[in-house]
Amino acid sequence: MPSYSALAASDPAVHAALMGEMKRQAEGVELIASENYISPAVLETMGTVFNNKYSEGYPGRRYYGGQEFTDQVETLAIDRAKQLFRAGHANVQPHAGCPANIAMYFALLEPGDTVMGMDLSHGGHLSHGHPVTYITKIFKFIRYGMKDIETGEIDYDAMRETALKERPKIILAGFSAYPREVNYAKMKAIAEEVGAYTVADMAHIAGMIVGGVLRNPFDDRFDVITTTTHKTLRGPRGGMILCREADLGKKIDKSVFPGFQGGPIMQMIAAKAVAFGEALKPEFKQYAAQIVKNSKHLAGYLMNKGAKLITNGTDNHLMLVDCVTSWGIPGGDVEVTLDKVGITLNKNMIPNDQRKPMDPSGVRLGTPAITTRGMKEKDMETLADFILKAIEKRSDEAALQSIHHDVIAWCKKFPVPGIPAS
Numbered sequence: 001m002p003s004y005s006a007l008a009a010s011d012p013a014v015h016a017a018l019m020g021e022m023k024r025q026a027e028g029v030e031l032i033a034s035e036n037y038i039s040p041a042v043l044e045t046m047g048t049v050f051n052n053k054y055s056e057g058y059p060g061r062r063y064y065g066g067q068e069f070t071d072q073v074e075t076l077a078i079d080r081a082k083q084l085f086r087a088g089h090a091n092v093q094p095h096a097g098c099p100a101n102i103a104m105y106f107a108l109l110e111p112g113d114t115v116m117g118m119d120l121s122h123g124g125h126l127s128h129g130h131p132v133t134y135i136t137k138i139f140k141f142i143r144y145g146m147k148d149i150e151t152g153e154i155d156y157d158a159m160r161e162t163a164l165k166e167r168p169k170i171i172l173a174g175f176s177a178y179p180r181e182v183n184y185a186k187m188k189a190i191a192e193e194v195g196a197y198t199v200a201d202m203a204h205i206a207g208m209i210v211g212g213v214l215r216n217p218f219d220d221r222f223d224v225i226t227t228t229t230h231k232t233l234r235g236p237r238g239g240m241i242l243c244r245e246a247d248l249g250k251k252i253d254k255s256v257f258p259g260f261q262g263g264p265i266m267q268m269i270a271a272k273a274v275a276f277g278e279a280l281k282p283e284f285k286q287y288a289a290q291i292v293k294n295s296k297h298l299a300g301y302l303m304n305k306g307a308k309l310i311t312n313g314t315d316n317h318l319m320l321v322d323c324v325t326s327w328g329i330p331g332g333d334v335e336v337t338l339d340k341v342g343i344t345l346n347k348n349m350i351p352n353d354q355r356k357p358m359d360p361s362g363v364r365l366g367t368p369a370i371t372t373r374g375m376k377e378k379d380m381e382t383l384a385d386f387i388l389k390a391i392e393k394r395s396d397e398a399a400l401q402s403i404h405h406d407v408i409a410w411c412k413k414f415p416v417p418g419i420p421a422s
């Protein structure tokens with residue numbers, strides 16, 4: 001584990017902030033569904049001299065010399081990514097999930113073309129055409145959503161009807177706040193009828209797909225997968241684009257570089273290779289399965305205690321709680337209350353929310369990070385009890401302090417990888 005002694009000597013202010021963040025992570029419970037803890041090996045690789053190298057281009061086809069070792073790590077990352085997802089092509093250079101999506105749009109579309117994605121209030125992501133993003137100045141975005149928010153089933157009939165009328169060039173699956181499994185085969189059939197590409201943004205669930213717990217969209221002949229590498233895949237912050245067939249790869253590669261990005265961030269690509277190597281090991285399958293077991297158990301336990309979950313449960317790593325219906329308070333109040341006891345989650349809009357995005361009705365919580373720490377089903381009950389007690393005692397600062405104390409003591413049983421025990 002790094003000692004950070006060079007940092008302490010050179011920049012005490014940044015060192016102090018880092019020590020504070022390490023303590024916060026070690027002593028708190030991380031329930032933000034898009035976060036995780038990387039392994040010491042991934043962490044180490046991110047802070048290496050691969051940072052110093054400019055490597056515009058792709059392995060064997062670079063614009064600068066001195067690429068013997070950068071080519072080795074990028075090729076390892078590509079080969080492992082293809083193996084993990086059973087893909088024909090992988091581009092591991094996108095700096096993050098949004099850049100991966102933008103490069104994908106420009107690879108497959110002409111300006112003015114239409115993309116059909118999940119309604120943002122039903123769980124879709126900003127980069128799927130939220131009006132505040134620049135990409136909506138270039139492409140047109142139309143929506144599909146759930147037929148019934150009690151079950152979470154997507155309205156595939158309405159999707160087909162809209163697709164026949166609007167003729168989208170991409171049908172986009174994927175979400176950041178949807179707790180159910182998607183029927184990719186139905187989406188593929190609609191896409192074939194209208195001649196659209198099928199793309200799955202698997203940023204949130206990539207780890208469960210490679211772990212075999214959730215369905216791989218390539219098995220239903222989706223054309224492209226975009227993803228982040230830092231969520232359930234448990235890699236460095238970054239993005240990636242995969243194609244089922246190698247043919248589409250040329251378009252994707254040209255779009256990422258030189259179309260959109262400059263030099264790849266080579267220490268992150270090296271760290272992606274390490275993370276993908278970890279995800280290929282049998283232990284990762286157990287990890288992915290445990291994420292979902294924990295999530296289902298936590299969801300069931302909370303519902304038994306009276307919480308109202310959107311879609312009444314979960315198939316994946318996350319759940320959305322309607323806080324107004326459950327406890328008579330908005331999501332923001334739950335977020336602030338739980339922060340006081342060292343439990344971190346985020347307020348979130350719920351489908352057809354009557355409240356505003358900065359003051360929504362719900363919270364989103366997920367189990368990828370706590371599962372990395374080694375928590376199991378029984379621990380979900382302890383955690384839910386902390387959450388429910390804190391909400392009940394939210395006006396009693398002394399009670400909250402006492403719960404916080406107990407949370408810190410409990411967290412010490414579950415070390416965070418990469419952070420020495422204090």
Ligand SMILES: Cc1ncc(COP(=O)(O)O)c(C=O)c1O
Pocket residue numbers: 034096097098099101125127174175176201202203204228238239
């Ligand atoms: C579905 C989805 N796509 C894309 C992204 C964007 O990823 P990044 O924050 O790395 O740009 C996210 C991030 O939360 C996401 O949930």
